[in-house]
Amino acid sequence: MSPGANPQLHQFFEEAFEARIERSPQTLTTLGIRRRADELDDYSDAARVAEHDLVATQLEELERFDPALLCVEDRLSHEMFRYDAQALLDGFRFRHHGYLVNQKFGLHTDFPAFMINMHRVADVADARAYIARLGAFDRACNQVIIELERREAVGMVPPAYLFPQMIGDCRAFVADGDPQAVEGNPLYRDLADKLDRLGNLPTAERQALLQEAARALSESVLPAYRRLAAFLERQKPRAAGEAGAWALPDGDAWYRFCLARETTTELSADDIHELGLREVMRLQEEILGLRSGLGVDGSLADLFEHARENPDFYYPDSDAGRARYLAEMKATVAAMEPRLPELFNRLPQDELLIKPVEPHREKTAGLAFYQGPSTDGSRPGIFYLNLHDMRQLPTFATEALAYHEALPGHHMQFAIANRLHHLPSFRRYAWYNAYIEGWGLYSELIPREMGLYQDPWSDFGRLVQELKRACRLVVDTGIHARRWTRQQAIDYLYCNTPSSTGQVINEVDRYLVMPGQATTYTVGMAEILRLRRRLREAMGERFDLRRFHDELLRHGALPLTLLERQMNAWAQNG
Structure with a gap:
């Protein structure tokens, strides 16, 4: 904490942050936190509702702290927490907008990337967690299909010209007709490579783990990809020709x-x-x-x-x-x-x-x-x-x-x-x-x-x-x-x-x-260039480009409206 920081406020921030990320096992892994590493996120609408209710409660709890009584850095944190929470609450009514699966992202592309790049295997327990996540994919995919159906019911279907790529990606991942579809799958190869890097794993144990992974791929992952591809095939005829935001409900x-x-x-x-x-x-x-x-x-x-x-x-x-x-x-x-x-x-x-x-x-x-x-x-x-x-x-x-x-x-x-x-x-x-x-x-x-x-x-x-x-x-x-x-x-x-x-x-x-x-x-x-020009003129010889850049980065990411205020304060006091 910075000098003059309010310990109770910081405890609230950390508890609120932990409560938010604890809801997302994949976020925990992305942050390098080794909890719930055998689970995937909950993709259901009920999870979004629960997140909304949690954030609304946290925003109420924030009112216990009077910004006027806080130090400068804590006041900024208070304002940013409010900004983020209110943005999530404001966007709740649009939670079914946006295309949950599209040609750029979605469970079908994000899951392999997450497992390969984020799920570390430092020991056998990590490997078993990896396999458990393969087994959990079936449920996650079912949740996504239900949400896609919900969006379709309110007119949220991607335009038709995106479907071939989405379906093609699912089919390519499954590699139907390939006798080595499981052993050649990117996730099977990824786990095999990670097990090899452990170095001292007995051959028999390595083979047993890979057999479990192959079973999870055969029984959970690949069938789920086929179901998603089949769903998209059925949905394609109901897709619109043009679909900017203007064409969507509200x-x-x-x-x-x-x-x-x-x-x-x-x-x-x-x-x-x-x-x-x-x-x-x-x-x-x-x-x-x-x-x-x-x-x-x-x-x-x-x-x-x-x-x-x-x-x-x-x-x-x-x-x-x-x-x-x-x-x-x-x-x-x-x-x-x-x-x-x-x-x-x-x-x-x-x-x-x-x-x-x-x-x-x-x-x-x-x-x-x-x-x-x-x-x-x-x-x-x-x-x-x-x-x-x-x-x-x-x-x-x-x-x-x-x-x-x-x-x-x-x-x-x-x-x-x-x-x-x-x-x-x-x-x-x-x-x-x-x-x-x-x-x-x-x-x-x-x-x-x-x-x-x-x-x-x-x-x-x-x-x-x-x-x-x-x-x-x-x-x-x-x-x-x-x-x-x-x-x-x-x-x-x-x-x-x-x-x-x-x-x-x-x-x-x-x-x-x-x-x-x-x-x-x-x-x-x-905005960065505008601030640089204005502060260089205002500060004259006091302006130093290195210090300007340090100040831009020392708060972490900021909304542009708050960035301007922070840079103005730096110019006055620097």
Whole structure:
């Protein structure tokens, strides 16, 4: 606790946090807490109702503490707890909105990823817990199907063009017709690998454990996947052709809620759409200004086509090409690490691992993403690269991607938050997309100010990455508030970025199932830059970029409205 902290308030925060996470065995595992490791989450509506009631009670209990009597840090924690709790209560009426299973996420993709990446096997007890979770999958899948039926009854069915991918993912995981379907399953192979790493496990015991796992896969996991695939096959004919938020029950209110939750601002869909249009115009002008250094004449469309089609920008779609790309990414991150003291006084302590996305989810996973370290330091931060299709990974974007996902981006951010042990636990694990993704996008710009991106094409890649985020503001609001068709959104992205047709389609379909999330990058970065400009002017010679960055990160993730207040207080007192 910080000096002057209220012990009773902190005890309340920890008890409230424990009560929340205790409801989710998978969250416990993700945080590195070894309780209920043989269980999966409860996916039923009754669990959502119970969560609502718990949070409502906790919000009432918070009233015992008068913010006026608290120290500055505790007052911020009090306000953040209220903010989070009220957001959950406000969103309760929309709990059946959103697509519980879609082409990006859902039990069918999340369960294997969770087991492979989160469930550690340090001893035989962990292995038995792993097998118990395989056995529990049948119940979890039944709960999800019931919830899908509930959503269908109120008109919440994904658009038809997403079903082939969802069904295909389920069928591929089951691998029907393959005589090695069980032994070749990613979860069987994962457990076998983890048992091998134990080192001293007797062969007979290892084989017995794997036989139990094979039985759980055969009797629980694979049949459940088949049932989910069959359900989706039956539901597909009832799917709509176009399905932005506007087409859903109470869809306009749902989208307003999504924008408020994702951006942590009061910006309207029109505000965000107009910001996107302005940023697209600015960035395209900057890109055109690079033409002489790039050696490409012609229009913006000509430049984009050159970036799409020139084979020099893409490694071969082979094991050797993947290895080269991964090595280049690791080298870029390694080169940034010794320069971090130019930007920060406080540096991350947790290790960073860079690895490819696992084969079982590479067709549907994003191109790159970050997973934070565990609270006990046993699991490093992980920067995942999707190497499934090398045509989706142009080399001119490598630098910007490395800076965003790793250093000074998300790993810097999450590893710092992970070690803020003086803060209540709920703050160390706070998740506000505008803050998190705004920092990631800002982290692509900082190296440019340090003199990096020496290759003009790398600077082109940086601007293109920022341009794509600006286009997201236009397209997300276009789809969900302005009734754009899917094809309208695809056409806009293709004409205004150098993305391939495949990338554009994946992007648009992502926005469709995650309303508002895509707007957070540019909104968050714009706020960080606005604060930096204003505080630099206000503080004059007192302004120090390293201290500014330290202050941005030392509270953990914050809603943008609270971030501004904290940075203003720092400027006055720093």
